Amino acid sequence: MSLLIPPRNDQADAGGEPVASAVSAEQPATGAPGPAARGARPTARGSIIRRRVAVAAFLLGLIPVLAVTTAGYLHQRNALAASALDRLEAVASVQQARLEAYIEGNLQSLALVASRTQFRVSLAEFARTGDPEAQAAATRILIDARDSTPTLHAIHAVDAHGEIVASTDPARVGADVSAEGYFVDSVSSPTVGRMIAAEDGHIMHVVAGPIVLDGAPTGILVIETGIEPLLELVGDYTGLGTTGETQLVGRAEHGDVFLTPLRFDERAALRRIVTRDPSSLAARALTGEETVTAGARDYRGETILGATRYIEQADWGVVVKIDESEALLPVRNFRAFAAGIMILAVAAVAAAAWLGAKSFTRPIVELTEAATAISEGDRSRRVSGDRRDELGALASAFNRMTNELTESATALEEQADELRRRTVALERSNRELEEFASVAAHDLQEPLRKVRAFSDRLVSSFGDSLPEQGRSYLLRMHDASERMQQLIDDLLTLSRVTIGGVPFEPVSLNEVTGEVLEDLSMLVHETGAQVDVGDLPTLDADSAQMRELLQNLISNAIKYRRPDMPPMVTITADGDGGSDDFCSFSVRDNGIGFDAKYAERIFLVFERLHGMGEYEGTGIGLAVCRKIVERHGGTITARSTPGEGSTFDVTLPRRHREPTSA
Numbered sequence: 328m329s330l331l332i333p334p335r336n337d338q339a340d341a342g343g344e345p346v347a348s349a350v351s352a353e354q355p356a357t358g359a360p361g362p363a364a365r366g367a368r369p370t371a372r373g374s375i376i377r378r379r380v381a382v383a384a385f386l387l388g389l390i391p392v393l394a395v396t397t398a399g400y401l402h403q404r405n406a407l408a409a410s411a412l413d414r415l416e417a418v419a420s421v422q423q424a425r426l427e428a429y430i431e432g433n434l435q436s437l438a439l440v441a442s443r444t445q446f447r448v449s450l451a452e453f454a455r456t457g458d459p460e461a462q463a464a465a466t467r468i469l470i471d472a473r474d475s476t477p478t479l480h481a482i483h484a485v486d487a488h489g490e491i492v493a494s495t496d497p498a499r500v501g502a503d504v505s506a507e508g509y510f511v512d513s514v515s516s517p518t519v520g521r522m523i524a525a526e527d528g529h530i531m532h533v534v535a536g537p538i539v540l541d542g543a544p545t546g547i548l549v550i551e552t553g554i555e556p557l558l559e560l561v562g563d564y565t566g567l568g569t570t571g572e573t574q575l576v577g578r579a580e581h582g583d584v585f586l587t588p589l590r591f592d593e594r595a596a597l598r599r600i601v602t603r604d605p606s607s608l609a610a611r612a613l614t615g616e617e618t619v620t621a622g623a624r625d626y627r628g629e630t631i632l633g634a635t636r637y638i639e640q641a642d643w644g645v646v647v648k649i650d651e652s653e654a655l656l657p658v659r660n661f662r663a664f665a666a667g668i669m670i671l672a673v674a675a676v677a678a679a680a681w682l683g684a685k686s687f688t689r690p691i692v693e694l695t696e697a698a699t700a701i702s703e704g705d706r707s708r709r710v711s712g713d714r715r716d717e718l719g720a721l722a723s724a725f726n727r728m729t730n731e732l733t734e735s736a737t738a739l740e741e742q743a744d745e746l747r748r749r750t751v752a753l754e755r756s757n758r759e760l761e762e763f764a765s766v767a768a769h770d771l772q773e774p775l776r777k778v779r780a781f782s783d784r785l786v787s788s789f790g791d792s793l794p795e796q797g798r799s800y801l802l803r804m805h806d807a808s809e810r811m812q813q814l815i816d817d818l819l820t821l822s823r824v825t826i827g828g829v830p831f832e833p834v835s836l837n838e839v840t841g842e843v844l845e846d847l848s849m850l851v852h853e854t855g856a857q858v859d860v861g862d863l864p865t866l867d868a869d870s871a872q873m874r875e876l877l878q879n880l881i882s883n884a885i886k887y888r889r890p891d892m893p894p895m896v897t898i899t900a901d902g903d904g905g906s907d908d909f910c911s912f913s914v915r916d917n918g919i920g921f922d923a924k925y926a927e928r929i930f931l932v933f934e935r936l937h938g939m940g941e942y943e944g945t946g947i948g949l950a951v952c953r954k955i956v957e958r959h960g961g962t963i964t965a966r967s968t969p970g971e972g973s974t975f976d977v978t979l980p981r982r983h984r985e986p987t988s989a
Contacts, residue, residue, distance in 0.1 A: 396669050404658045411632050411654040412619045418566055419634035419647040422573050426638055426645065429556050433534045434517050440472045440482060441548045447540045450484055453492060454545060465493040478556060480531055483549040484538065485510065492546070504549070509535040513547050519641040521578060522554065522586050522597065530554050530586075530596055554587065561587045570629075571649035576601050576609045578642060583613055586643065591627060599626065608633045612644025621651065693722075701729060779805065831959075831983045834870045836863035836877070836912065840898060843878045847885070854894055856885050861899035864910040867983040872955045877914075879948040880975055884916035889970075894918060901976070909961075910981050917972040926965045959983070 440446065446468040452461035469482040473495045484493040489505025504510050509520035513535035520533035531551040537544045561573045572590035576583060583601040592599060601609045606624045612635035619634040625648060633648035700708040709726050782805050786798070793801070840860050844851065851858060858881065881896060888894035894916060901911040921929065932950040952975075956963040961979035 393669070400658070404655060407655050407658055408621050408632060408651075411649065412621065412634065414566060415571075415632060415634040415647050415649065416619045418573070419636045419645060422560065422645055422647060423636040423638065425560050426557075426575070426643065427640070429560070430519055430534075430638070430641055433532065433550065433552050434519070434536070436472075436476055436479065436552075437517060437534050437536045437548060437550050440469070440550070441536055441538050443468055443472075446484075447538060447545070450486075450493065450538060451540050451545055454486060462493055466495070469493060469495050478552050479550060480525070480529070480553050481551040483551075484546060485549060486546045487544070509533055509549065510547060513537060513549075514544060521580075523551075524597055525551075532557075557587055564590070567647070567649055568653050570653045571647070574609055574646040574648070576613055576644040576646070578613075583610065585609070585626075589626065595626075602626075608635055608646045608648060609644060611635055612637060612646050613642075614644075615639070623648075625650075697725070697729075701732070829869055829871070831867040831869060833865055834868040834873050835865045836873065839870065839873045840877055840881075843874055843881060846878065847882060850882065850885055854885055854888065856888075856894040856896060858896045859898070861897075863898065863900050863912055864981070866910055866979055866981045868959055868979065869955075872958070876952050876955045876977075879952050880914040883948060884914060884918060884973070887916075887918040887973075889917070889919055892917065908981060909978055911976065911978045913974055913976050915972065915974040920967040920969045920971050920973050922969055923967060926967070929965060930963070 446465055449461045449465040449468070452458055453465065465484060469484065473479045473482050481494065481496050481499070483491045483496075483499060483504075485504055486492050489503055489510050491499050491502045491504060494500050507520075509518050512518040512520075514537055517534065517536035520535055522530055522532050525531050530553075532554055533549060533551055535547050535549045538546045538548050557575065561575055563573070564571060567573075570590075574589065575586045577586045578584075579597060581600075583603075584597050585595045585599045585601065587596050589595040589599070601607065601613065603610050604624070605611075606622075608620065608623045608625070608631070611618070615637045617636050619632075621632045623631055623633055625631045625633075630651045631648045632651055632654050633646055636645040636647075637643070638645065697708045709729060782801055785793075786801050786805070837860065840863065844858055844860075850856070877898075881898075884896045885894045897913075897915045899913055899915075901913055930949050930953045932947055953963055956977060956979065959979050960983070961977065963975060963977050965973060965975050967973035
């Protein structure tokens with residue numbers, strides 16, 4: 328038989344929780360405040376839901392208002408930008424035409440002078456004979472041409488070698504211009520050259536073309552014109568507001584430059600370099616790109632709207648631009664108007680959302696208050712279900728649930744009362760069983776000692792006179808009493824695990840194992856066993872019970888050895904010894920092993936897998952091991968394969984506040 332010894336009334340069960348605590352945790356007393364009573368108050372919870380619903384409704388109503396307002400603003404902005412770009416494109420086309428007319432006028436002046444017969448004949452005579460009179464005649468013709476056209480600054484006649492042979496500026500006669508770009512380019516056809524800065528600081532525009540006599544070129548004619556017409560052209564800000572302007576850009580020896588003064592930089596002509604930035608309209612105009620665009624940057628870094636044109640004949644770029652802030656100024660007024668409309672719309676949406684949320688959440692608040700009252704013990708509380716919508720259905724379902732909960736709670740209270748009564752009776756029965764086990768074990772030892780004593784006297788006094796069969800009976804009686812004594816001792820050991828434990832203290836399992844091996848040294852020597860002990864943990868435990876646990880496991884490992892080889896026992900901590908809260912160790916042997924289906928059965932009291940003739944013992948040792956481990960809040964399991972040995976795995980808590988009962 329086995330004895331079931333449940334925990335006492337003031338002790339914890341194997342899980343570490345008193346039975347009475349478990350019952351009270353499952354079913355609180357009637358009227359006691361539950362977890363909900365400690366939460367948020369219903370009015371606060373209702374206001375939270377109302378705020379959330381109001382915010383959700385507000386956002387849903389705000390989205391179309393924002394969408395309409397934003398769409399209107401973007402439409403107005405895009406329309407203004409498109410109108411401004413159309414206007415800039417028209418101005419750019421006009422400026423392009425005016426610039427082309429300016430260049431064409433200069434070319435016509437060049438052709439008019441170069442076509443004068445007397446001029447060409449005089450130059451040819453001078454080239455052939457070097458006659459000063461011929462040179463003077465050619466010079467007079469050039470002076471007359473300059474004086475008749477106010478925009479002409481200087482006119483030079485250049486021979487085929489690049490030397491100025493006649494000029495309206497006597498100081499330039501004899502100068503070599505063969506290195507100038509226009510000299511090579513204008514030998515066969517008229518060329519629009521670059522702008523240059525004269526010695527007096529004025530900016531001149533160079534136009535050159537061939538001088539032809541009898542079908543053969545004899546030199547080139549160079550005209551330097553003032554840029555006053557260009558200044559008048561770029562200075563015309565009609566239709567360009569306060570930030571708009573026309574920019575003229577071209578090539579120079581030191582890079583791409585602005586050819587004329589700028590509205591916000593009067594010294595920019597031939598001085599300010601055009602940056603090669605993709606966002607620069609001036610740089611794009613010089614590449615021949617003709618476009619209109621928004622979002623570009625000008626020389627000041629301002630965002631602009633602009634249009635570009637290209638004068639191919641002169642390799643000039645034209646930019647007509649206006650600051651985006653000025654072009655889109657009317658949008659600001661619309662934005663202010665839209666902001667006012669939006670504020671009114673937002674206020675209306677907010678008011679509607681709050682009123683709707685209040686109406687929607689009122690039944691929810693009522694449900695919350697009812698649920699809180701019920702959780703605090705008022706099971707008579709119900710909610711009104713007069714609404715004909717989902718909230719009304721929810722209220723009806725809540726009332727049905729409350730009725731069922733009340734019936735279930737009443738039944739549970741009755742069951743809890745019955746469970747408490749049975750728990751008290753079971754605890755009383757356990758105490759009686761514990762006392763019975765202890766008393767019975769002690770009381771059985773006295774008659775057992777007398778049986779053993781009288782059997783020993785019979786053997787010593789009358790053994791020689793007894794027949795062989797009589798002596799056999801006495802020896803069998805003596806052996807039975809020895810087994811009975813061992814059984815009683817084991818029962819006392821099992822009982823002491825529960826009722827004889829001491830408070831836990833730090834215990835080194837390595838030290839305990841060393842003491843056990845010292846006690847078993849004779850058995851280890853006789854069997855030739857090899858016991859290897861690894862680095863075992865230190866934990867809070869009952870030192871005596873840890874010693875008994877390890878002694879039972881090690882002695883079992885040696886006892887159930889295979890006859891063909893010496894026993895080998897290995898005791899190690901698993902991995903890193905467990906987690907921060909638990910530690911684990913294993914006792915592994917190379918013995919006879921057992922079938923895995925008996926892994927639980929071997930821990931039962933009086934359970935043996937072998938006959939007493941094969942291996943000695945009472946079948947209580949492993950039951951004691953499980954009782955010790957469970958008292959310490961741990962677990963013990965076994966793994967084995969017949970003929971390959973067994974492994975017992977033990978997991979124990981590292982720390983304990985107080986010892987628990989098994």
